[in-house]
Amino acid sequence: MTERTLRGKAAIAGIGETTYYKHGQSPDAEFKLALKAVLAACADAGIDPREVDGFATYGNDRSEATRLAAALGIHELRFSNMHWGGGGGGVAAAVANAAAAVHSGMANCVIAFRSLAQGQFARYGKGAQAPMAMGEDAFLWPYGLMSPAQRFAMKITRFLTENGIRHEALRSIALASYHHAQSNPRAVMQGRPLDEAKYDASRWIIEPFHRLFDCCQENDGAAAVLVVPADRAKDLPHPPVYLLGAAQGGHHRSAAPVHNAPHYASAHFPTVARNLYEMAKCGPGDIDVLQAYENFTGGVLLGLVEHGLVKPEEANEFLVKENLLAPTGRMPLNTSGGNLAECYMHGLELVNEAVRQLRRTAINQVPDPEIAMVIGGPMVTPVSSLILGTEGTL
Amino acid sequence: MSTTNHALPPGLPAPSTEEPLSAPYWKAAREGRLLVQKCGGCGGHQWGPEWICHRCHSFDLDWAEVKPRGRIYSWETPHHPVHPALNGHGPYTIVLVELPEADNIRMIGNLVGAPGAEPRIEAEVEAVFEPNDEASPPYTLVQWRLVG
Numbered sequence: 001m002t003e004r005t006l007r008g009k010a011a012i013a014g015i016g017e018t019t020y021y022k023h024g025q026s027p028d029a030e031f032k033l034a035l036k037a038v039l040a041a042c043a044d045a046g047i048d049p050r051e052v053d054g055f056a057t058y059g060n061d062r063s064e065a066t067r068l069a070a071a072l073g074i075h076e077l078r079f080s081n082m083h084w085g086g087g088g089g090g091v092a093a094a095v096a097n098a099a100a101a102v103h104s105g106m107a108n109c110v111i112a113f114r115s116l117a118q119g120q121f122a123r124y125g126k127g128a129q130a131p132m133a134m135g136e137d138a139f140l141w142p143y144g145l146m147s148p149a150q151r152f153a154m155k156i157t158r159f160l161t162e163n164g165i166r167h168e169a170l171r172s173i174a175l176a177s178y179h180h181a182q183s184n185p186r187a188v189m190q191g192r193p194l195d196e197a198k199y200d201a202s203r204w205i206i207e208p209f210h211r212l213f214d215c216c217q218e219n220d221g222a223a224a225v226l227v228v229p230a231d232r233a234k235d236l237p238h239p240p241v242y243l244l245g246a247a248q249g250g251h252h253r254s255a256a257p258v259h260n261a262p263h264y265a266s267a268h269f270p271t272v273a274r275n276l277y278e279m280a281k282c283g284p285g286d287i288d289v290l291q292a293y294e295n296f297t298g299g300v301l302l303g304l305v306e307h308g309l310v311k312p313e314e315a316n317e318f319l320v321k322e323n324l325l326a327p328t329g330r331m332p333l334n335t336s337g338g339n340l341a342e343c344y345m346h347g348l349e350l351v352n353e354a355v356r357q358l359r360r361t362a363i364n365q366v367p368d369p370e371i372a373m374v375i376g377g378p379m380v381t382p383v384s385s386l387i388l389g390t391e392g393t394l
Numbered sequence: 395m396s397t398t399n400h401a402l403p404p405g406l407p408a409p410s411t412e413e414p415l416s417a418p419y420w421k422a423a424r425e426g427r428l429l430v431q432k433c434g435g436c437g438g439h440q441w442g443p444e445w446i447c448h449r450c451h452s453f454d455l456d457w458a459e460v461k462p463r464g465r466i467y468s469w470e471t472p473h474h475p476v477h478p479a480l481n482g483h484g485p486y487t488i489v490l491v492e493l494p495e496a497d498n499i500r501m502i503g504n505l506v507g508a509p510g511a512e513p514r515i516e517a518e519v520e521a522v523f524e525p526n527d528e529a530s531p532p533y534t535l536v537q538w539r540l541v542g
Binding site: 130131133134135136137141142143145147149157161162204206256257258259264265 | 470476
């Protein structure tokens with residue numbers, strides 16, 4: 001029987017993004033941002049945008065595939081795909097869905113993208129303003145449990161308490177992102193460095209493990225990647241970055257209502273990470289550079305643990321800033337500044353950075369990486385993650 | 395009823411208490427009783443409410459009164475106000491309470507009781523029924539306080 005896999009079957013041929021803006025500061029409408037990112041990814045790949053025949057996105061992106069197809073005058077639309085789930089849980093899945101489409105023959109040239117100018121619509125981090133809580137929310141909102149941070153914080157309380165992990169481990173994750181952003185002209189936090197004292201003095205969002213700098217901000221912008229069949233990628237301007245593995249979903253009843261997941265103190269990657277490595281035919285020790293979605297630093301830690309990159313009992317010792325910095329750290333993390341400090345583009349900026357690292361054109365370049373991992377938004381459902389590799393890894 | 399007896403200030407979204415899937419829970423809470431789903435097929439408890447038993451796939455889900463006692467599985471103390479009703483209110487504690495006598499199902503509530511009561515994982519708690527009689531329709535929230 002032929003092996004069923006996406007390993008080496010599709011490649012990211014182009015990446016693009018708009019200028020990244022602070023919340024509410026984009027001069028462009030959200031849909032215009034999406035168009036600019038798509039055009040940038042096509043230009044990077046040297047492909048006529050009219051050749052795009054599919055769009056894959058996630059997080060209920062408002063820039064609909066059909067409107068993009070009409071606005072860009074693409075010849076025909078063959079694949080349109082919205083991945084379930086809010087936030088950035090689907091970022092790696094959107095890339096994987098694009099890859100599955102081109103490998104299966106459903107499409108030839110698919111954009112995976114995210115566009116966000118949330119301020120033009122509503123605000124994240126605020127609870128719902130509805131007078132009545134319906135369904136599962138009836139058991140949450142009246143108790144003041146409304147925001148994403150609040151939905152996830154008790155997973156972090158439980159995991160860190162059970163494992164004796166100190167808040168300083170989370171601080172290192174934030175410091176790494178801000179450190180990398182300082183040399184990145186795309187980063188919204190360039191020129192706004194973070195140190196231990198500033199972090200420690202920042203206000204509580206939620207005790208016991210969420211200070212201000214543990215939490216993502218909100219930004220405006222758009223980012224996109226262009227996914228093509230592996231064979232085609234060889235003839236394009238940049239060295240192809242191949243998809244080695246991709247997985248999405250969640251473990252048994254991870255979305256059980258009212259916080260009833262049997263394995264609760266989780267970022268929801270236990271089965272996803274297993275499936276990811278199985279497809280990629282590699283393990284945590286093979287990852288040269290890592291991009292891990294920061295909605296909240298606690299979720300990053302859980303994601304690292306569940307992908308086998310950090311042992312809980314070693315987290316305090318291992319998660320120190322020096323270990324997380326490019327180029328010399330033992331596990332360079334979020335090398336462009338990530339969600340916290342480059343741009344909260346729901347993780348699509350992390351995919352672009354993984355591609356830059358493997359092309360060896362990143363600003364904070366890790367020496368000669370062959371394999372990069374992108375961990376999508378943790379603690380939501382479904383989650384997703386991705387392993388990319390150079391031609392040498394095939 | 396004075397709002398000073400309530401864990402949180404008025405103005406937060408009220409629970410929808412008349413949805414078919416959850417109405418028996420809210421009706422019992424008005425009477426100071428804690429009802430949860432119990433499967434007529436396998437006898438397992440389930441929370442939050444769903445149309446099917448996740449264990450045996452029976453649609454014969456009934457309601458059973460359970461002892462309003464549990465232990466803290468996890469907790470959080472939000473400071474940042476996520477709703478206008480919480481502006482200026484200050485931090486409050488949310489607890490995730492596990493009910494050992496009902497297959498360890500978990501419920502969300504606020505930790506109420508003595509000011510400065512410190513939440514701790516595994517701490518024993520008991521339910522406090524918090525009526526909102528002035529609401530239309532009225533409803534009762536199930537809060538939790540430390541035992542002993």
